[in-house]
Amino acid sequence: MASAFIFFDIPCKKSDKRWSLNTWKTRYTLHYKGLSYETQWVEYPHIEEACKKNGIPPLRKKPDGVSPHYTCPSLVDKSTGAALTDSVQIAQYLDKTYPHTPRVFPNDSDGLQFAFAELHDQRLAPGWPLIFPAVAKILNPPSAEYFYRTRTQAFGKPLEELIKSEEERVETMKKFKGLWDALEAWYSKTDGPFLMGEVISFADFVVASDVKFVLAAWGEGSVNWREFATWHGGKWVRLTEEVDKACGISG
Amino acid sequence: MASAFIFFDIPCKKSDKRWSLNTWKTRYTLHYKGLSYETQWVEYPHIEEACKKNGIPPLRKKPDGVSPHYTCPSLVDKSTGAALTDSVQIAQYLDKTYPHTPRVFPNDSDGLQFAFAELHDQRLAPGWPLIFPAVAKILNPPSAEYFYRTRTQAFGKPLEELIKSEEERVETMKKFKGLWDALEAWYSKTDGPFLMGEVISFADFVVASDVKFVLAAWGEGSVNWREFATWHGGKWVRLTEEVDKACGISG
Numbered sequence: 001m002a003s004a005f006i007f008f009d010i011p012c013k014k015s016d017k018r019w020s021l022n023t024w025k026t027r028y029t030l031h032y033k034g035l036s037y038e039t040q041w042v043e044y045p046h047i048e049e050a051c052k053k054n055g056i057p058p059l060r061k062k063p064d065g066v067s068p069h070y071t072c073p074s075l076v077d078k079s080t081g082a083a084l085t086d087s088v089q090i091a092q093y094l095d096k097t098y099p100h101t102p103r104v105f106p107n108d109s110d111g112l113q114f115a116f117a118e119l120h121d122q123r124l125a126p127g128w129p130l131i132f133p134a135v136a137k138i139l140n141p142p143s144a145e146y147f148y149r150t151r152t153q154a155f156g157k158p159l160e161e162l163i164k165s166e167e168e169r170v171e172t173m174k175k176f177k178g179l180w181d182a183l184e185a186w187y188s189k190t191d192g193p194f195l196m197g198e199v200i201s202f203a204d205f206v207v208a209s210d211v212k213f214v215l216a217a218w219g220e221g222s223v224n225w226r227e228f229a230t231w232h233g234g235k236w237v238r239l240t241e242e243v244d245k246a247c248g249i250s251g
Numbered sequence: 252m253a254s255a256f257i258f259f260d261i262p263c264k265k266s267d268k269r270w271s272l273n274t275w276k277t278r279y280t281l282h283y284k285g286l287s288y289e290t291q292w293v294e295y296p297h298i299e300e301a302c303k304k305n306g307i308p309p310l311r312k313k314p315d316g317v318s319p320h321y322t323c324p325s326l327v328d329k330s331t332g333a334a335l336t337d338s339v340q341i342a343q344y345l346d347k348t349y350p351h352t353p354r355v356f357p358n359d360s361d362g363l364q365f366a367f368a369e370l371h372d373q374r375l376a377p378g379w380p381l382i383f384p385a386v387a388k389i390l391n392p393p394s395a396e397y398f399y400r401t402r403t404q405a406f407g408k409p410l411e412e413l414i415k416s417e418e419e420r421v422e423t424m425k426k427f428k429g430l431w432d433a434l435e436a437w438y439s440k441t442d443g444p445f446l447m448g449e450v451i452s453f454a455d456f457v458v459a460s461d462v463k464f465v466l467a468a469w470g471e472g473s474v475n476w477r478e479f480a481t482w483h484g485g486k487w488v489r490l491t492e493e494v495d496k497a498c499g500i501s502g
Binding site: 106110112115182187194197 | 343357358359360361362363364365366367369370371374433436437438440441445446447448449450454
């Protein structure tokens, strides 16, 4: 089947190129819906050009408050001509435009899903000092330079200075775990493996994308990953396997 | 009909006594489900005693990390003997125990609702400097003394020093409005008046309870309320009226 969508993603040095937190959410969405797509791999410095060329709008303004900020994931729907950005907006568009595909915002949960996705993303921040330096190392040179420079600006210091001792690493992992403790409490309120019980939804893609992201950044042999993988009895690795399976994604 | 539940709430000096943010969520839940209850009004310093007497567990530890912290809302179900605390836990208990009543966590949304309720509460914090001094003034003496003392401890300064100028008030209102801007964005993703579209749910009780709370604290004639009531074209007052109507609550 010819692909009906162009999916814009940022590559890394890994053989499968997949690492980006936010693009994973769209990859899960497309797979779960059974929509065929081709991936256009775009390094950070070329995202703006690729978006403009394809009529994809900016997501927001840059920190200067003026310049448009273009991001991945973005998506072009070749059937309708729609050009979209932002994993949550893309998900709602696909739910509405292709109502015969499985919904990622099932049971009228759109508003709650938008809230969860946005609030959850903000709550990842305590983990950035553990994750960003590792991300900078897995990116290809043009993206690595861009990522290192912009994140250094955001933190006001070089990324390698964010965690300077084992004590700081342990302390930061403890803060990062707080996020997962809250998630565990919420997941425990349901009667199934997913946040909506037996029904998989975008919220699970958000959580599984975090897992894919930290695994790609840290690497399987790292001390951070080995700790993370044991939290809550290995729940997050198991959930990600369930999400992969429901979406027909391997690895 | 004899009441089947005892609902523990904190009174204020207003003639209808209703003001408390968290107990409003349980009042909405009980009304929406058509469950008859009697209210036991308990001043802050007597909550622990009332809970212990009725077998109601503490919600968490106090800031000292040791002493149990008893809170309202609490609920005793006279039919089952269950004694509960915390508006979200109470809501889930009632959904599960009385499945013939309208669900406040409809469509398998329990996990998302727990997440929304917890994250939303945390996000109210920027508003406290505007709200807590006003709350202290509407409470009856024993609760007013308790509230003033514990909140002063939490902020590390007397409540009347939290907002000291019109400039600070305007600035703090602007921060508080940020919360409602985000809510507006999420509500706009649905096809109906509620966060789940046409389906009312606990999330709407959470939001309407905020509105009841700030109205009770600030008073209808206050500059804060008059500003708040115009945000997003009066959306929050209108939503609260819809929630009141769906629950058969007046005023």
